[in-house]
Amino acid sequence: MENKTFDELLLPVRNDIDRIDKQLLQLxxxxxxxxxxxxxxxxxxxIPVLNAAREQVILDRVRRDAGEYGDSAVALYSAIMSISRARQHTMLESGGALRALEQNSPRALLExxxxxxxxxxxxxxxxxxxxxxxxxxxxxxxGFGDVFEAVRNGxxxxxxxxxxxxxxxxxxxxYDLILRHxxxxxGAADIPVRHCLCRAKGTGAVQKVISKQEALAQCTSYLEQNGIAGEVFSNTAAAARYVAENRPEGLGAVCSADAARVYGLEIxxxxxxxxxxxxxxxxxxAREAVLPGDADKISLCFSLPHTTGSLYRTLERFALSGLNLTKIESRPIPGQNFEYDFYLDFTGNIHDERTLALICALSGEMPRFSFLGNYKES
Structure with missing residues (x-):
């Protein structure tokens, strides 16, 4: 088919689409x-902005009335209702506690x-x-619990x-300790992990190593290939110190090169x-939030209402706001069977009006909600 003929066939359909789009926009x-x-x-x-029961009635009706386009119509109306709620939250200045936190929190860490x-x-x-x-x-x-207690106690x-x-x-x-306390x-930083197999100088061949559970999990291929068993220890550096101080035959440590040098181990x-x-x-x-003007990562935790598609519609709101999710993970809520909290990391700054509006809206709609921070990641 020649391009001219193809364009001629499309032209009246495109005109109909333009006319319908104009009507849709006005509506x-x-x-x-x-x-x-x-x-x-x-x-x-x-009264609160969210009326989940009414929204579900609307979505059920839309799905039924749209026939074969039911699922697509539900997706469209879900987006429209999310946009509508966001507008209402903005007008009502929802999330007063979060807005106060954004205004009053320090912008820099302590010296x-x-x-x-x-x-x-x-x-x-x-x-x-x-x-x-x-x-x-x-x-x-x-332990990690000791770190949290020390910060909590000052x-x-x-x-x-x-x-x-x-x-x-x-x-x-x-993550559980962050919520509990x-x-x-x-703040945050990514640290390269370079594990070493070490032993006390002058001791025999290593048959078993001790290290932190996560470190052993990160070295399974090497340990299995060399027939070396692993035993969980409290920390990589603590394992290195134990091997250096006790000099056990056949026992080594998985740790960093820095730890090996600190404790005089042979790599x-x-x-x-x-x-x-x-x-x-x-x-x-930290006990208190610090919200730098150039912060670029936000962390949240929340549970979701028990309605069909609630996770999808929540994540959709981040997309509508132009925010990029970098992590999502579910964790069981202690003491509640098959109930989950969702941890989210996304790029953004709470001092941005649209971003703040979204976080405030979520805080007012979710059964459990925690703003975990907005910080620089190096």
């Missing part, structure tokens, strides 16, 4: 104006802060602390904790992790 504007009138009525009545982290000198947490706070030596504590200004590894996934215990994330093999680009993301936790 959309009228619908949004109705939504604004609804917002004023809700303001006076003091010369006291830093706490889990582990021992030479641990990856040590490297992360020095990257995030150059020149500030951290205080080392035995014994430390900031805690540095691992939240995710590119191979082994999230550190679930840390209602801490904020105020038998370097880069034994499963992948070359292995890295761990560390977060800085």
């Amino acid at each position: 959309f504007i009228e619908r949004m104006q109705c939504s604004e009138r609804v917002a004023e009525i809700k303001r006076k009545a003091g 010369n802060p006291r830093i706490v982290c889990q582990g021992a000198p030479g641990a990856y947490s040590h490297s992360a602390a020095l990257r995030l706070f150059p020149g500030r030596e951290p205080v080392f504590l035995p 014994d430390g200004d900031y805690g540095v904790v691992p939240v995710e590894n590119s191979d082994a996934g999230s550190v679930s215990e840390v 209602r801490m904020y994330i105020v 038998l093999a370097e880069d034994i992790q499963n992948t070359d680009n292995n890295c761990t993301r560390f977060a800085v936790i």
Whole structure:
């Protein structure tokens, strides 16, 4: 078919589409104006923006009336209702507590802060602390819970904790502690992970190694190929220290080269992790939010209402706002069977009006909602 003939066939159809689009746009504007009138009525009545039952009735009717286009019509109307709710939330200035937090929180971290982290000198947490706070030596504590307690009690200004590894996934215990203690994330850094097989100098062949559970999981290929068993220890650097101090025959440690040097261990093999680009993301936790003007990563946690498509419609709102999700993960809610919290990371800045409006809207609609922080990631 020649291009001229093809264009001639399309022209009347395109004209119909343009005419229909013009009508749709006018109807959309009228619908949004109705939504604004609804917002004023809700303001006076003091009722919430979201009416999930009415929305579901509308979606059921749309699916039925649209026939073979039912699913597509539901997707369209879901987007329209999300936009409508967002407009109402903006008019009603929903999320008063979050708006106050955005206005009143400091924009910069403390100078010369006291830093706490889990582990021992030479641990990856040590490297992360020095990257995030150059020149500030951290205080080392035995466990993640101890780090959170120290920050909560004021014994430390900031805690540095691992939240995710590119191979082994999230550190679930840390996320649970963030919510339990209602801490904020105020900074983050990605630290390359380069594991070494080490032993005390002068000891025999390594038959078993000790290290942190995540470190052992990151080195399974090397350990299996060499017939080396693994045993979980509290921390990579603590494992290195134990081997150096006790000099056990046949027992080595999986740790960083820094830890090996700190404790005088012999490095038998370097880069034994499963992948070359292995890295761990560390977060800085604090009692109070710090919201820099140039922050570029936002973390949230929330549960969802028990309605069909609630996750899809929630994620759709980020897309409509032009925000890029970088992480989504579900975690079971303790004590509630088959109930889940969702952790989200996305790029953005809470000082942006549209971004703040979305977060405030979500805070008013979700059964459980926590703003975890807006921070720079280095």
